[in-house]
Structure formats: structure tokens, C-alpha cells
Amino acid sequence: MKRVLFIILFFVALFANSQIFFEDKSSNLGLIDGGGITDLGNGISFVDFDNDGWDDITIASGNNEPLRFYKNNQGTFVEVNLLVPSINYQTRATNWVDIDNDGDKDLYVTSDTNGNRLYENTGNLTFIDITQNSGLPQSNILTYGTSWGDINNDGYLDIYISNRTFNTDIINHLFKNDGDGTFTDVTISSGLNTDHELTFCSGFFDFNNDGWQDLYIANDKTDSNLLYKNNGDGTFSDVSLSSGTDIVIDAMSVTVDDFNNDGFFDIYITNTPHSETAPNGGNVFLRNNGDETFTNIAIASGTFFDSFAWGAVFFDADNDMDLDLYVSGMLDGSVAGFLPAAFYQNEGNETFIQPTNIGFVGDTKSSFSNAIGDVNNDGKTDVVVFNNNDTPFVWMNQTTTSNNYLAIKLEGVSSNEDGIGSVIEVGVNGGKQYRYTMCGEGYLSQNSSKEIFGLGNNTIVDYVKVTWLSGTVDVLYNISANQVLNIVEGSHLLSNSEDDLSIVTIFPNPVKESLLFKSLNLIDRIYIYNMLGQELIRVNNDKNNYLLSLLDLQTGTYIAKVIVNNKTKIIRFIKE
Numbered sequence: 001m002k003r004v005l006f007i008i009l010f011f012v013a014l015f016a017n018s019q020i021f022f023e024d025k026s027s028n029l030g031l032i033d034g035g036g037i038t039d040l041g042n043g044i045s046f047v048d049f050d051n052d053g054w055d056d057i058t059i060a061s062g063n064n065e066p067l068r069f070y071k072n073n074q075g076t077f078v079e080v081n082l083l084v085p086s087i088n089y090q091t092r093a094t095n096w097v098d099i100d101n102d103g104d105k106d107l108y109v110t111s112d113t114n115g116n117r118l119y120e121n122t123g124n125l126t127f128i129d130i131t132q133n134s135g136l137p138q139s140n141i142l143t144y145g146t147s148w149g150d151i152n153n154d155g156y157l158d159i160y161i162s163n164r165t166f167n168t169d170i171i172n173h174l175f176k177n178d179g180d181g182t183f184t185d186v187t188i189s190s191g192l193n194t195d196h197e198l199t200f201c202s203g204f205f206d207f208n209n210d211g212w213q214d215l216y217i218a219n220d221k222t223d224s225n226l227l228y229k230n231n232g233d234g235t236f237s238d239v240s241l242s243s244g245t246d247i248v249i250d251a252m253s254v255t256v257d258d259f260n261n262d263g264f265f266d267i268y269i270t271n272t273p274h275s276e277t278a279p280n281g282g283n284v285f286l287r288n289n290g291d292e293t294f295t296n297i298a299i300a301s302g303t304f305f306d307s308f309a310w311g312a313v314f315f316d317a318d319n320d321m322d323l324d325l326y327v328s329g330m331l332d333g334s335v336a337g338f339l340p341a342a343f344y345q346n347e348g349n350e351t352f353i354q355p356t357n358i359g360f361v362g363d364t365k366s367s368f369s370n371a372i373g374d375v376n377n378d379g380k381t382d383v384v385v386f387n388n389n390d391t392p393f394v395w396m397n398q399t400t401t402s403n404n405y406l407a408i409k410l411e412g413v414s415s416n417e418d419g420i421g422s423v424i425e426v427g428v429n430g431g432k433q434y435r436y437t438m439c440g441e442g443y444l445s446q447n448s449s450k451e452i453f454g455l456g457n458n459t460i461v462d463y464v465k466v467t468w469l470s471g472t473v474d475v476l477y478n479i480s481a482n483q484v485l486n487i488v489e490g491s492h493l494l495s496n497s498e499d500d501l502s503i504v505t506i507f508p509n510p511v512k513e514s515l516l517f518k519s520l521n522l523i524d525r526i527y528i529y530n531m532l533g534q535e536l537i538r539v540n541n542d543k544n545n546y547l548l549s550l551l552d553l554q555t556g557t558y559i560a561k562v563i564v565n566n567k568t569k570i571i572r573f574i575k576e
Contacts, residue, residue, distance in 0.1 A: 019399060019400040019401070020317050020318050020343075020345065020355060020358045020359075020399045021358055021359040021397075021398045021399055021400065022317075022343075022358065022359040022360050022383070022395040022396065022397060022398060022399075023359050023361070023395070023396055023398050024361070024362060024363075024393050024394060024395060024396075025375075025394050025396040026391050026392055026393060026394040027391070028076075029075075029076050029077050029375065029394055029396075030070070030076050030077040030078055030079070031057070031070055031077055031391060031392055031394060032391060033068060033079070033391065034059060034068070034386070034387055034388075034389065034390050034391050034392050035059040035060050035061050035062050035065055035067075035068060035386060035392075036061060036062020036063060036064070036065030036090075036389060037062050037063075037388055037389035038060075038062040038063070038090055038388065040144075040368070041310060041330070041366075041367075041368025041369060041386060041388055041443070041444070042059065042060035042061065042062065042090075042091065042092060042093075042368065042369065042386050042388075042444065043059075043060040043091075043092055043093035043094055043110075043145070043369045043386065043443075043444030043445055043446075044057070044058070044059050044060070044094075044369045044370065044371050044384055044385070044386040044392065044444070044445055044446075045057065045058040045059075045094050045095070045096060045371060045445065045446040046371035046372060046373035046384050046445075046446065046447055046448050047096040047105070047373070047446050047447075047448060047449055048072070048105075048448070048449060048450075049069070049071075049082075049096050049105050049107075049125070050071065050105075050125055051103070051104065051105070052072075053377070053484070054072035054073070054074060054075075054377065055072055055373035055374055055375065055448045055450070056069070056070060056071050056072045056077075057069075057070040057072070057077060057373075057384055057392070057394075058070070058094045058096070059094075059386060059392060060091040060092055060093060060094050060109070060386075060444070061087060061088065061089070061090060061091045062090055062389070063089065063090050063113075064088060064089075065088065066081075066086045066087065066088050067082075067083065067086065067087050067091065067094065067109065069081065069082045072375065074376075075375060075376040075377075080125075082107075082125055082127060083119065083127055087109060087117070089111060089113055089114045090111060090112065090113045090114070091109050091110060091111045092110045092111060092112055092143060092144045092145065092444055093109070093110045093143075093144065093145050093146060093201075093440070093444040093445075093446075094107065094108070094109050094110075094446070095107070095108045095109075095146055095148060095439060095440045095446055096446065097148050097157055097418070097420075097439050097440075098157070098416065098417040098418055099118075099120075099156070099157060099177060099181070100120070100179075100181060101155065101156065101412075101416060101417040102417075103417060104121040104123060105121055106118070106119060106120050106121045106127075107119040107121070107127060108146060108159070110143040110144065110145065110146055110161070111140065111143065112140070112142045112143060112144060112164070113140060114140060115131075115137070115138055115139050115140045115141070116131070116136065116137060116138075116141070116143050116146075116161070117129055117131050118130055118131045118134050118136055120181070130181060133181070133182065134181060134182055134183055135175070135178075135182045135183040135184060135185070136159070136161075136175060136183050137161070137173070141161070141163050141165075141170050141173075142163045142164060142165045142168070142170055143161055143162065143163050144162050144163070144164050144199070144200045144201060144444060145162045145199075145200055145201030145202065145440060145443070145444050146159055146160065146161050146162065146440050147159070147160050147162075147201065147202045147203050147204050147215075147254075147438070147439065147440035147441065148160075148204070148420060148439040148440050149204025149205075149213040149215070149420060149421055149438075149439070150213060150415070150416055150420065150421050150469050151174070151176065151190070151204075151212075151213055151215075151230060151234070152176070152234055153211075153212070153415075153469045153470065153471075154179070155179075155412070155414055155415055155416055155469075155470065156177035156178075156179045156416060157177055157416050157418075157420060157439065158174065158175060158176045158177045158183075159174075159175050159177070159183065160172065160173070160174050160175075160202050160204070160215060160217075161173045161174075161175070162199040162200060162201050162202050162217070162218075163196075163197075163199060164197075164198050164199055164200055164220065165196050165197075165198070166198070168196055169196060170196055171187065171193075171194050171195065171196050171197070172187070172192070172193070172197060172199050172202075172217070173185055173187050174186050174187045174190055174192055174215075186234070189234070189235070190234060190235050190236050191228075191235045191236050191237065191238075192215075192228060192236055193226060193238070197217070197219050197223045198219055198220035198221050198223055199217055199218065199219050199220070199223075200218050200219075200220060200251065200252050200253070200443065200444070201218050201252075201253065201254055201440070201441075201442070201443060201444060202215060202216060202217040202218065202254055202440075203215070203216050203254035203255075203256050203267075203438060203440070203441050204420075204421065204438065205256045205265050205421075205436050205438060206265070206421070206423070206436065207227065207229075207243075207264075207265060207288060207292070208229070208292050209263065209264065209423075210230075210232075211232075211467075211469070211471065212230035212231075212232045213230055213421050213469070214227065214228060214229050214230050214236075215227075215228040215230070215236065216228075216245065216254050216256075216267060217254075218251035218252065218253060218254045218269060219251055220250050220251060220252070221250060222248060223248070224240060224246045224247065224248045225240065225245060225246060225247050225248075225249075225251050225269070226238060226240050226245075226246070227239050227240045227243050227245040227246075229292075239292065242292070242293070243292055243293050243294055244286070244293050244294045244295065244296075245267070245286055245294050247269070247280065247284055247286075247296070248280065249269065249271040249272075249280050249281075249284060250271050250272040250276065251269050251270070251271060251284075252269070252270040252271065252309065252310050252311075252443050253268070253269055253270040253309075253310065253311060253312050253442050253443040254267065254269065254441060254442070255267065255268040255269070255270075255312040255313060255314060255441065255442050256268075256436060256438060256441065257314035257323055257435070257436070258288075258323070258433075258434040258435070258436070259287075259314060259322070259323045259325075259346065259350075260287070260350055261322070261431065261432055261433050261434060262288075262290065263290075263425075263432070263434055264288035264289075264290045265288055265434070265436050266285070266286060266287050266288045266294075267285075267286040267288075267294070268283065268284070268285050268286070268303070268312050268314070268325065269283060269284040269285075269286070270283050270305070270309035270310055270311070270312050270327065270443065271283050271284060271305075271309060272308055272309075273306045273307050273308065273338065274306060281306060282298060282299075282304045282305060282306040283298050283303060283304055283305040283306070283309055283312075283327070284296050284298050285297050285298040285301055285303050287350070297350065300350075300351070301350055301351050301352055302344065302351055302352045302353060302354075303325060303327075303344050303352050305327055305329075305339060305342055306338075306339075307329050307331060307338040307339040307340075308329050308330045308331050308338065309327050309328070309329050310328050310329065310330060310367065310368040310369065310443050311327070311328040311367070311368055311369040311370035311371075311385070311386075311442050311443040311444075311445060312325065312326065312327045312328070312370070312442060312443070313325070313326055313370050313371065313372050313383065313442055313445070313447065315372045315381040315383070315452070316381065316452065316453070316454035317343070317345070317380075317381065317397065317399060318399050318401050318403060318454070319379070319380065319399075319401060319403035319404065319405045319452075319454030319455060319456070320401075320403055320454055320456055321428065321431065321433060321453075321454045321455065321456045322346040322348050322454075323346055324343065324344060324345050324346050324352070325343070325344040325346070325352060326341070326342070326343050326344075326370065326383055326395075327339075327341060327342045327343075327344070328341050328367040328368060328369070328370045328385055328443075329341050329342075329367060330366045330367065330368065330388075331366070332364045332365065332366065333364040334364075340363060340364045340365075340367075341360065341363045341364075341367060342354060343355070343358060343360060359395075359398065360395065363393070363395075365387040365388070365390055365393070366387060366388040366389075366390075367385045367386065367387050367388075367393070368385075368386050368387075368388065368443060368444070369385070369386040369442065369443045369444045369445045370383055370384065370385040370386070370442065370443075370445060371383070371384055371442065371445040371446060371447050371448075372384075372447045372448060373447065373448035373450070374407070374448065374450065374452065375394065375396060376396075377484070378397075379404075379405035379407060379452060379482060380397035380399055380401075380405070380452075381397055381452050382394065382395060382396050382397050383395040383397075402457065403454055403455065403456050403457060404454075404455040404456070404457065404458060404459060404481035404482050405452055405453060405454055405455055405481065405482060406426065406452075406453045406455060406461055406464075406479060406481055406482075406483065406485060407450045407451065407452045407453075407483070407484040407485065408424055408426075408435075408450065408451045408452075408453065408464065408466075408484075408485050408487060409449060409450050409451075409484060409485070409486045409487070410422055410424075410437060410449075410466065410486075410487055410489070411486065411487070411488045411489065412468060412470075412489045413472075413488065413489040413490050414468070414470035414472060414489060414490070415468040415469045415470045415472070415489055416469070418437070418439065418449060419437055419466075419468065419489070420437050420438065420439045420469075421436075421437060421438075421468075421469040422436075422437045422466055422467060422468050422469065423435075423436055423466070423467045424436075424437070424451055424464065424465070424466050425463075425464070425465040425466075425467070426453045426461055426463075426464050426465075427461070427462040427463045427464075427465070427505055428455055428456070428458050428461055428462060429456075429458055429462070429509060430505050430506045430507045430508065430509040430571070430573070431505070431507050431508070432505055432507075432518075433453055433454075435451040435453070437449075437451065450484065455481050458481065459480070459481045460478055460479065460480060460481065461478070461479040461480075461481065462477070462478070463475055463476065463477050463478075463479075464476045464479055464485065464487070465494070466487055466489075468489050470489070472489055472490055472493070473493070473494040474487060474489065474490065474491060474492040474493060474494065475492055475494040476492050504517070504518070504519045504523070504562050504564055504569045504571075505517075505518050505519075506518075506560060506571055506573060509573045509574065510573070510574035510575070510576045511550060511573060511574070511575055511576065512575075512576045513549065513550065513551055514547050514548060514549050514550060514551075515547070515548045515550055515560075515573065516545065516546075516547050516548075517545060517546045517547075517548065517560075517562060518544065518545045519544050519545070519562075519564055520544065521544065521564050521565055522541075522542060522543065522544060522564070522565075523541045523543065523544065523545070523546060523562060523563070523564055524540075524541065524542075524563040524564060524565075524566070525538070525539065525540055525541065525562075525563040526538070526539040526541060526546060526548065526560065526561070526562055526563075527539075527560070527561040527562075527563075528548075528550075528553075528558055528559070528560055528561075529558065529559040529560075529561065530556070530558055530559075531556070531557055531558070531559070536553065536558075550575055553575045554575070555575055555576060556574070556575055557572060557573070557574055557575075558572070558573055558574075558575060559571070559572055559573075560572075560573060
């Protein structure tokens with residue numbers, strides 16, 4: 001009887017640890033109005049605009065509708081009016097961005113009807129329109145999305161403006177931040193395309209891990225998507241063809257993350273279904289191969305969607321240490337064969353499944369942009385969604401789990417204030433996770449400035465490593481779980497001796513068959529000892545990684561000694 005009871009309790013605990021569930025709580029939380037009705041949808045931001053530690057919500061506006069600003073009052077929202085006079089015309093995206101590194105969020109608003117606007121935050125959420133003197137375009141250039149990044153690593157955020165135009169001479173623009181509240185158009189001098197495009201959005205990220213922000217551009221209809229490699233001298237090279245990213249689809253989004261934790265950032269792009277007129281239907285999932293090429297794994301991974309998709313976002317729904325995927329769609333589910341939306345659960349082997357009984361009840365509205373944040377600071381990621389002519393969804397993460405988390409917030413010093421363009425690496429029990437901080441991503445969206453890492457059942461993070469655009473590297477060791485960790489650039493500098501060893505990891509642990517050793521530097525030798533100190537295996541190596549077979553070892557605890565640059569790291573592991 002006791003044995004049966006134990007088995008029952010075991011499976012109950014197992015189920016409870018992984019029961020993903022989301023519920024729309026918009027009306028309970030105080031969100032009663034959306035952004036109105038707009039063809040092709042509007043943007044949504046889930047950014048803490050008043051720096052009080054709680055993620056706020058901003059919703060772009062439809063015709064004759066104001067921008068909606070919802071301040072988060074410790075878990076509920078109240079609408080506030082931040083702009084006088086208010087914007088009451090159709091807008092597309094809202095980006096909260098600190099353009100002058102003064103510690104408060106400025107606001108950039110795009111429109112395809114009345115022109116874009118830049119508002120400086122003069123303190124205490126008081127804003128003035130500085131568009132006229134900023135050097136940024138004032139007239140209507142049919143803008144949808146914008147993305148912000150530091151293309152020359154000077155500590156100031158530059159802007160790429162995406163314009164979707166038919167039969168005009170309007171082009172997309174790259175503006176360099178001069179650091180004095182003004183911007184200079186460097187589109188031509190940087191080597192970017194000057195043809196007019198049907199561009200919804202773009203994203204700055206470092207696709208080859210060379211420390212410079214590259215640029216990916218999503219184009220609609222017959223214009224191919226573009227990947228520009230940052231040459232580090234103020235110019236870009238078009239590597240779309242050589243990288244395999246020059247897809248021709250109805251591209252709506254640029255969603256970037258490292259879904260397989262290999263240290264290289266991947267791109268998910270939404271699309272219309274195969275029955276539409278675009279050359280290729282269905283969403284595209286570009287896996288970064290780590291050699292400046294990408295492979296489309298949408299079908300193989302189970303994330304093809306094949307409906308009318310718009311916003312998409314990666315996040316760890318159950319804090320189990322891998323990134324899941326949520327996709328919004330514009331259909332209501334009444335058309336057979338076309339998904340209204342989808343949640344894809346990461347299985348950890350580069351495949352995803354669509355689990356059932358996980359909530360999302362009523363996810364059948366005409367939805368476009370989405371963004372992630374944490375409404376109640378419980379360490380479980382929530383999702384907000386723009387619904388056309390309707391109240392937005394606030395998908396509260398009600399997942400029942402004993403898994404832990406670590407939330408990380410960056411503050412740049414030599415780099416830009418918000419740490420945009422930084423790589424965050426988290427090491428837990430031999431495994432690694434990576435995030436890349438962005439500003440303006442997905443479809444007309446902006447995610448929270450906090451990065452939430454799932455930790456599984458681990459209560460201690462071995463290390464957190466932040467590589468800033470300035471080249472500064474901070475490393476913190478032995479971090480307790482379930483907290484918000486604020487990291488100031490340069491506060492935990494990594495020494496050269498630490499750098500050699502902190503990045504040596506093994507995976508998996510415990511291990512059954514083969515143990516993978518990884519390092520950013522060359523691994524010279526690997527020794528395996530039993531607990532009596534007897535040497536059992538010795539490997540000479542000249543690579544950054546090594547897959548060691550342990551099939552001949554009996555079950556038990558062992559010691560690995562890894563030599564990197566004549567320095568030694570000792571790691572204990574369990575052979576199952």
C-alpha cells in the first residue's frame with residue numbers, strides 16, 4: 001500500500017511540476033480599452049516606463065484613439081495620460097528607449113499616417129516633443145516598426161526605421177545617435193539598401209558573436225529578407241545570400257533568441273499560409289549554425305504554424321531551462337485548418353509540441369503584436385497581446401511548478417544605459433543559457449527590460465556572465481535563485497585568469513553515456529578520476545569542446561580535471 005501511495009504521489013508531483021497554464025486576466029487587472037481598430041494591427045510594449053521595478057503596458061493607437069499607457073501598480077494597472085497634447089491618430093509602434101543615457105526612458109512613436117515622434121523624458125514622466133530638432137524624419141514616411149542598437153559601440157543607441165511603402169521613393173533609414181539629442185542619417189554611408197521595401201520590422205543582434213551588432217530586416221511580399229553583417233567600421237555587408245537568410249515570404253516579425261542554448265542566436269519569422277500568393281508559405285525558423293549560416297527548421301521543429309501569423313515571442317513558460325514559443329494570429333479559429341494562435345513547448349531536442357489543457361481559453365481574437373514581461377514579479381513570464389478593436393489579452397502565467405528562476409536587469413555605464421546589445425550567459429549545473437538584450441523586436445513590439453531565466457529545480461546559479469557592447473565582461477558567482485539581480489556594468493569585472501576557467505562546463509550531469517566538455521578557449525587535456533583519486537581516463541585535446549564516452553565507467557561519482565591555458569578546473573559529476 002505504501003509503495004502504491006508513493007508511486008501516486010510521485011506522478012502527482014511530476015505532473016504538478018510541469019502543468020503549464022495561462023489565463024487572460026485583462027479585465028481583472030484594469031485593462032479595459034485597447035488601441036482601436038487598425039488594418040494590419042498595432043504594436044504593444046511591456047516595458048517598465050517609470051523605472052519602479054514593475055512592467056508597464058503601452059498600446060499603440062488606432063484612428064481617433066489615444067495611445068494607451070497602463071501603469072503597473074504592484075500587480076494591477078491604471079491608465080495614465082503621459083503626453084500633453086495626446087496622440088489621437090493611428091500609430092504603429094511604441095519604443096521606450098533611453099536615447100541620452102540619463103537613466104529615464106524616452107519614447108519613440110511610429111505612424112504610417114501622421115509621421116513619427118520622439119519624446120524626451122525630462123524627469124518624473126514629463127515629456128517634450130523633440131522631433132523637430134532631433135534630425136529624425138518629421139513627415140509621414142509610412143513607418144511600421146523601429147529597432148534600436150549601438151552600431152558603433154559608442155554607448156549611444158542608434159535607430160533603424162522600417163517603412164512599408166507601395167509605389168513611392170521612400171526607403172528605410174538608419175540614423176546614428178550623435179550623443180547630444182540629435183541623429184544623423186547614415187543609411188547610404190553604412191552601405192544599406194536604398195531601394196524602397198515593404199518592411200514591417202527589423203532587429204539588431206550579433207549573429208556571429210564578434211561583438212558588433214548586425215541587422216536583420218523582415219520584408220513583405222516579393223522583397224527578400226536581408227541580413228547585414230556589421231563590419232565594425234561604420235559599414236555593413238549584405239550576407240543574406242551566403243547566410244541562407246534571404247527568404248522571400250510575407251515576413252511580419254523578427255523574433256530572436258537562442259532556443260537550443262548553443263550560444264548562437266536564432267531567428268523566428270512569421271508568415272501567411274502556403275495557400276497564399278507568397279512564394280513560400282508558413283512560418284520560418286532560422287537556426288543559427290554557428291558558422292555564419294542558418295537553416296530553416298520550421299517544419300522539422302514542429303513550429304510551421306501555416307496560418308496568418310503576426311507576433312511571436314520566445315520565453316520559458318515553466319522555468320524548465322528551455323525556451324518555448326507563442327505565436328499570435330489574426331484569424332478567429334472558425335476557418336478549418338487555420339490556427340488562430342499557438343503555444344509550442346520546447347522538448348529540448350530542437351523539436352516542439354503543442355500541448356493541450358494549458359489554458360489560453362478564448363485565444364481566438366484577431367491578434368497581432370505580443371510582448372513578454374512579468375505582471376506580478378513572481379518570476380513566471382506573462383504575455384500581453386494586441387487585439388484589433390478589442391481589449392488586449394494579458395495571458396497571466398498560472399503554471400503550477402516548483403521550478404525556480406532568476407530575473408536579470410542590466411545597467412550600462414560605458415555601454416548604453418539599458419544594456420541593449422549585451423549577451424547574458426547563465427551557467428547552472430553544467431548547462432548554459434543565453435539571452436540577447438534587444439529594443440524593438442517581434443512584430444511592432446517591445447519586451448520587458450528584465451530577462452527571466454528558468455532554473456529547473458536548481459536553487460543556485462553557478463555563474464552569470466554579461467558581455468557588454470563596450471567589451472566589458474562581468475561575472476557573478478553562486479547566485480541564489482528566485483530574485484531580481486541588478487547588474488551594473490563593470491561592478492564584477494572578470495579577470496583573465498577567471499576567464500579561462502569560468503566558461504568551462506560539462507553537460508549533462510548526471511550523465512548516462514557521453515559527457516560534453518565546452519569552453520570558449522582551447523581545452524588542452526581532460527582527466528577523469530574516481531573518488532579514490534585513481535586516474536581512469538586521459539584525453540589530449542586541441543578544441544573548444546570534446547565529447548567523452550563514459551560507457552565503460554560504472555555507476556557512481558567521479559572527478560573531471562580540465563586543463564585550459566595551463567590552469568585547472570575541477571568538476572564533480574555523476575555517472576548513472
